[in-house]
Amino acid sequence: MKIRSLLLGSIAAAGLASGAQAADLGVLTSLDVCDSLGLSGLTISSDTNCLQITGGVSYEFNWGDYRSAANYSQLPPNLWADADDGSNDFATKGSTINPITGATESVDYDSKVEAWIRVLAAADSDFGQAKAIIGLRQVERYRQRDGGYTATDSATVADANGLFGVGLNSDSTAGVELNEAYVSVGDTTVLMAGLRKKGKDGSIANIDDDTPFNYIGLFGSTATDAGVLFKNGAPFLGGLSIQAVSDLGNGVSVGVGLENIDNRDGNALVGGGVAAVERNIMNGNYAGTLVGVVNYAGESVTAHLTAGAIGVLDGHVDSWFAHAGGTATFDNFKLRAALAYLRDDTNGLDASFWHGMVSGQATFDMFTLALSGEFKSTEVAGVKTDGYGLGASIGAQVTESVSLNLGGRYFHTNNALFAGVDQNMWQVEAQIVAALTETLKATGAVGVYGGDVVQASLAVPPLSGNDTAYYGSIGLDWAPGGDFTASVKGLATSEGAYKATFKAAKTFQ
Template sequence: MKLKSLLLGSAAVLALSTGAQAADPIASFVSLGVCDAYGITGLTIESDDTCLKISGNVSYEYRITHWDGLGTFYDNGAGVEWQLLFEATTQTDAGAAKAVLRLNDVPGTHGGDVRIERAFVSFGDTTVITAGRIGSLFDTVILTSIYGSRHEDFIDFWNFDNSEPDKSWLVNEVATGGTGIQVESLIADGFSVLVALEDLEDDGTAGLAIAYDANGIEAEAGILVGDIYNNLVADPVNFYLRASADFDNFTVRGGFVADDTGYWLATIGADATFDMFSLKVDALFDEDGDWGIFGEGSFAATDTIDVFVGAAYNDWVGGASDFTVYGGAEFDVTETISARAQIGYIEFNPGGANFVYGELGAVYAPGGGFEAGLDLTATTDGDYQLTFTTSKKF
């Protein structure tokens, strides 16, 4: 009887102890592990209260380029690019304390030299303060869609520009990023205030913006004031606004950037996505009178083949213009191999180089963050570019 009572008593104590541990958030926290409790996944190392996440990528490209239409010469090259990112997070009652360090290769050194691209600390929850070597808090890109050739570095040899319009297109651009101090505060449902001092290692920039992201609407508007140290003759000022709204199958978007000289650049566009096909169109115009309009449509020919056609036209003050029309297909060869084929025509007026180009490419992606690709682009001028790429993310 005494033994039975002892066993029952021990079981009761064990049950109470187990129940107390299950109800104890600290005990649950320890049993989960710090990184699991923070919701951080990937390659991680943890201590009692800090989770260190390590990620990055390595890529290699070998390129053979032959120019014939502008005089026969070769431009061959190979390069390695890599990035290594360390993110240390410690949760406190007042919010998350983070330290971030990102190392990159120096362009042109084939991966041999190292630069510190990002090195900053941040703290907070609904209000986050960040300081150090950082990217810009302000997103001034007003058009992200790409039309025409996907091989911009090759086709752009003829100045057919697919780069993203932002404040860098302005006459009097304000410098951002670099080293600085940033504050982002969620002030109401969906509304945030962005305040920052950036580019503090050079002329210095002060910025203020309001952002909204809720109910299918995403928008940001701000002002950037450069040269807060008064190093320049004239202090540049930039303004920007970008917004997009989702309505079931449709998305509409627009953007605007301007500077204190009176120069401005604006975009407007829309997407429509349905079960079998999708459409997108964008227009861009500026204060000088330059403008462009671009469109692309695609549809699912089969479960594994998507067909697309598109066109783009730019009209420049002074009578110059460029035009492209193109079409192609993307298809899954196997579960791990995809392919792409495209043909297009580009015309430059007046008296520019007009040519037809073709592109063929294949990508092997077996998983694990690894990809390898082979692409060939050629024109009727006798120019061609063969590119081999391989990369691994972790």
């Protein structure tokens, strides 16, 4: 601070001798507005306002023969998970015969680019910082399957030669979309209103403290973004919202909000034969989610309880949920537990969902041990399917630049897929990570899936019908600095599938 004061004093003294330099003092003074508001990075300021600009671009390209994945769906289904059935897929080869040439078409590819920019304008007010946030986002994702001779995402029909071509995936947005547009005011108590990001990122709801510590996680947890019951993009959270949060001190904070007023799922709806993209509007019975949350963050313990009622705007509350979690850290030990519940009676669905998880981790010198367990339960119209899973791992920091991981997981389902049978599946994976340089990291992994779920999935020709399926992967990650990252990865399986992946991204702030 002394050096800065000397520099500013020197510049001010020079400014007294020159009118042109004196005019520049206004710029230096305006920079202090951003400093006083705690905003840094790429900023533009006036006498009273600070404008902060952040953004980024990411690109991912996949190529190979991998789209004909064997569906290992046997988990109790959950409509709020990433996949409706919570499936865990294992890539297998697939092909289609070209009706014109008779050749076998098997190549798949997937190209996705995403760009976003966010502008935050802040100023002081009598109630605390007053902010306006505007965020824009565009995603374009195109996929091809079997050389274009198998239908993919869009609802287009094949041409006279049987060619479906490249499909527009529903991850795509309808051009540049308004991803955020809201105002907020306050410091210890903050009021917010407007368009928030869809899902967890735009919600006051806390659905954290629910990720298992063990390497490769748990089967049920993987289906829900490594958490319990709800994916991070849960469609009933965020969106158009009115929210208030308050810090009560001593690590305790509370919040209440009306979210999902716009009732959109955050993705585009692809269809219409010409790959038209539009917003996907959900069932009107789900519009409006009343959310309440209590958080605690201490030196060694974090915990929360989130609860909400879904679809309150029509005057009928047919669905509600709760999510609780906590993490305790004591020296070299960590313990985490989470439990979530959802009741959905919309349109007489009469469905209930439970998902719980307990995980522990211990670190001893070069070794890290982790053990996790979970249970899931789904009941629809009086018919129930449930199950439990276990996971364990050991990690070792062999040298400063080399680490090893070995992990396994298992899941058993009762009345799998409501079909009256019990099913099991398991996975074991070993990984090595080596820092080749300060900016370049290599990763290799080998693993195997097994169980009667695997055998049933691989029973359809031309697949092997084995009760085990093996895979291996190798990749390079590059982070040269400047918020730029890039990676390449290759994957191959015992079922003849292969996939090459390239990623690159750059953020600015």
